[in-house]
Amino acid sequence: MTSSVQHIDNEEKTTVDTLITILARLRARSFSLMFEYSNRSIDAIPIADALLDEGYDPNGLSNDLWTQLTNTYVKRAQLSQFLRPAGGSFSRVTILRGFTPRTPLTWDDVAERFQHLTFLDELVRWTLPLYEMLIDLKVKGKSPTPSDRNTASRKQKNLKQLLLARDGQFSVVGGVMEDTGPLPIPAPPNGRATLHAAHIIPFSASNRSTLRVMLSKFAGQEMETVLTGQSINDPSNALLLDALTHEAFDKFKFGLECQDGHYFLRILVQRGDLPLQFSQHFEGDELFFGQGPERVALPSALLCNIRLAVGRVLSASGAAETIDKILEDEDDFNCGNLEGYYGLRVGASYLERELRALQGLDELAIDRQDGIIYSDSDEDLPVTTHAICT
Numbered sequence: 001m002t003s004s005v006q007h008i009d010n011e012e013k014t015t016v017d018t019l020i021t022i023l024a025r026l027r028a029r030s031f032s033l034m035f036e037y038s039n040r041s042i043d044a045i046p047i048a049d050a051l052l053d054e055g056y057d058p059n060g061l062s063n064d065l066w067t068q069l070t071n072t073y074v075k076r077a078q079l080s081q082f083l084r085p086a087g088g089s090f091s092r093v094t095i096l097r098g099f100t101p102r103t104p105l106t107w108d109d110v111a112e113r114f115q116h117l118t119f120l121d122e123l124v125r126w127t128l129p130l131y132e133m134l135i136d137l138k139v140k141g142k143s144p145t146p147s148d149r150n151t152a153s154r155k156q157k158n159l160k161q162l163l164l165a166r167d168g169q170f171s172v173v174g175g176v177m178e179d180t181g182p183l184p185i186p187a188p189p190n191g192r193a194t195l196h197a198a199h200i201i202p203f204s205a206s207n208r209s210t211l212r213v214m215l216s217k218f219a220g221q222e223m224e225t226v227l228t229g230q231s232i233n234d235p236s237n238a239l240l241l242d243a244l245t246h247e248a249f250d251k252f253k254f255g256l257e258c259q260d261g262h263y264f265l266r267i268l269v270q271r272g273d274l275p276l277q278f279s280q281h282f283e284g285d286e287l288f289f290g291q292g293p294e295r296v297a298l299p300s301a302l303l304c305n306i307r308l309a310v311g312r313v314l315s316a317s318g319a320a321e322t323i324d325k326i327l328e329d330e331d332d333f334n335c336g337n338l339e340g341y342y343g344l345r346v347g348a349s350y351l352e353r354e355l356r357a358l359q360g361l362d363e364l365a366i367d368r369q370d371g372i373i374y375s376d377s378d379e380d381l382p383v384t385t386h387a388i389c390t
Contacts, residue, residue: 084101
């Protein structure tokens with residue numbers, strides 16, 4: 001029986017499964033890899049694990065992380081002490097390659113040795129900009145101002161009219177009726193309200209090149225043209241929602257999955273955390289857009305699925321609650337309600353993120369060769385590791 005268990009724990013794994021296995025077992029060992037952000041200690045392990053397990057393009061992300069972990073001879077030499085690549089030399093192994101633990105090690109042994117690598121700060125370097133992407137996506141996207149109209153020229157009012165023409169007078173999610181016009185008889189079961197044009201990918205992405213770069217990495221494809229100019233305010237990037245459902249959408253409490261032209265509701269929190277409008281909805285319900293009087297672009301399958309993947313990463317990593325607290329602190333900082341050291345720490349993280357957005361380039365070096373984006377910065381990161389063996 002022992003040999004059977006050992007054989008199973010020695011099986012060959014792809015790059016993505018290798019990294020997910022190692023990260024998951026590090027979490028099971030209560031190992032943490034902490035970095036400071038906005039005066040809070042953030043563990044990179046569950047975030048990296050969720051990005052690889054729930055991300056939109058886990059193979060691309062794992063290959064990107066693997067490239068960062070194997071970009072020097074010293075790093076490859078350390079990894080080769082406990083990992084054996086299948087069918088090739090130990091170098092920048094592609095996603096098509098597999099790995100096995102070196103005999104007589106198991107995958108649990110591999111995870112134990114991984115936590116002693118001297119370059120684990122590279123995992124933080126890889127995780128941090130993607131974590132900031134999650135923060136930026138949770139910031140409620142502002143509507144276009146007059147100065148923004150060169151970036152996104154379609155006005156919010158016009159976008160709403162297009163969505164009403166596409167979906168009719170009722171929101172597809174929530175079933176609330178637009179409150180313009182006479183009250184119908186019988187009254188709509190979910191009531192009437194002023195419906196909002198809610199962006200699938202926030203409008204702020206049109207102004208933040210660093211956010212678009214990280215979304216491109218997350219999606220495994222170029223997102224620049226999809227999220228700039230008039231594209232950001234295109235009906236394909238918007239839903240018609242009432243205020244409470246819009247708020248739940250902004251907080252990634254639910255998402256939409258598009259498969260073969262069909263849309264399905266995916267609930268990401270407990271039902272008690274959803275607005276009352278969801279009483280008519282259940283997990284996996286099919287949703288029908290385009291029932292209005294005019295042919296208008298349906299929600300983009302790509303954007304819906306990317307946003308859903310972001311929501312699943314936030315949920316699986318446990319980052320959603322921490323990010324909400326960070327954003328609350330940043331709001332307090334902007335209002336002048338934080339003082340002293342705490343305010344300075346919050347302000348530093350916030351202003352650095354804003355500065356990178358204004359500069360249009362991350363301070364991390366971005367290498368676009370072969371479609372790979374990774375950091376080659378040598379700047380030290382404040383990283384702390386903790387292990388509790390039980």
